[in-house]
């Protein structure tokens with residue numbers, strides 16, 4: 442099954458990349474038909490049908506939709522096959538879109554009183570800074586378990602490479618409606634609305650760059666997802682603020698003596714999803730690593746010059762290179778791994794997906810100020826409309842730092858592997874209590890440390906239970922109730 446899965450998800454695409462140059466990665470009837478033929482082999486193989494197989498087939502079909510020219514016969518054929526697959530999956534399309542369209546109230550979340558200065562966090566949260574952890578969120582009063590402490594919109598999001606043709610490139614919900622970009626074959630959307638927003642925000646330019654970015658990623662160890670997310674941050678910033686302003690703001694921030702402190706004292710720059718707040722996320726310590734990604738930013742600038750006119754007449758190419766390198770670093774250190782919602786009857790999206798699976802990358806500015814702990818006191822859920830919600834996973838005392846776990850499964854991994862992963866993925870040398878006091882079984886010689894180990898596991902369990910309970914509550918309060926197909930089992 443895994444061979445078939447990988448074949449359907451990305452294999453066909455890479456096969457084509459090997460055969461063609463970047464310039465050839467474009468829509469065309471031949472490729473679209475080829476993908477549909479590959480899909481035919483599934484039927485011929487006569488594998489036992491189940492939701493997972495159909496899901497893999499759906500991905501291949503979506504690829505064909507993405508590669509088919511607009512208004513073409515192959516596009517119509519691919520949509521026909523898709524409808525058949527959806528009916529096999531028992532996913533009625535109308536029901537599906539209802540399932541992911543949640544009806545948020547305009548007055549926000551119940552029990553969430555926004556802070557006056559930073560509206561995306563609750564009034565019970567303050568921002569502090571310390572030598573040990575840098576910027577951090579701290580409870581300014583006792584917080585009860587399950588209280589919501591943050592509701593923030595994503596700044597940029599991107600599906601993981603293997604989910605390119607399953608998830609909406611704009612909001613990361615499952616792209617049941619498979620709305621292709623009318624120009625490039627490398628993204629798929631859940632709705633016309635997401636397609637239009639992405640086009641407006643970044644894709645109008647990104648669309649022309651993606652083919653050469655994908656080809657490069659195939660032939661190097663370069664972290665393509667980080668770079669594309671950084672590119673999206675850059676493109677949406679210049680869209681909103683203009684290139685000149687972005688260059689000016691970046692230079693001003695580069696000249697600041699203490700970026701962390703500056704962003705703490707400048708209210709405008711904390712908790713606002715704008716270029717300044719994002720660019721201030723890179724700390725001096727992290728910037729030491731910037732050389733490692735300079736090469737990829739050089740490539741991005743070259744690609745921007747070759748395939749777009751956004752840098753037309755720009756004389757400060759070195760400055761743009763630096764901004765892109767710094768944004769890549771910021772994305773690398775601050776991105777959160779996007780997970781779908783936990784499986785339950787209220788969230789259809791999860792029914793055929795592994796709920797632990799990491800499906801994409803998410804970055805926003807305020808969530809980036811939350812440090813990691815291997816015994817976290819906050820949980821987080823991603824909800825439709827590109828939002829993240831953080832909540833207290835247990836009661837929290839006034840003065841306690843608010844922490845999440847950066848990786849959903851990290852707490853189950855023992856040290857030293859856990860620390861190695863944190864360093865590799867987030868540049869974090871973890872100074873949380875569990876790590877500094879060696880709360881791991883290798884050192885569990887006495888009863889005391891054994892208890893601590895248990896506590897750590899328990900805290901992870903509690904976190905998951907709370908996440909589950911809160912998610913359920915949120916969806917019940919704010920999500921439109923809809924009927925679940927009878928055979929929609931986990």
Ligand SMILES: C[S@@+](CC[C@H](N)C(=O)[O-])C[C@H]1O[C@@H](n2cnc3c(N)ncnc32)[C@H](O)[C@@H]1O
Pocket residue numbers: 573574575576577701722724727774775808809810811812813814867868869870871872873
């Ligand atoms: C997402 S940022 C969190 C905000 C950060 N403190 C700041 O001032 O920008 C991640 C960075 O915070 C620091 N950090 C986060 N969790 C940490 C931990 N458990 N121990 C030590 N440093 C941590 C590391 O420098 C890491 O690269």
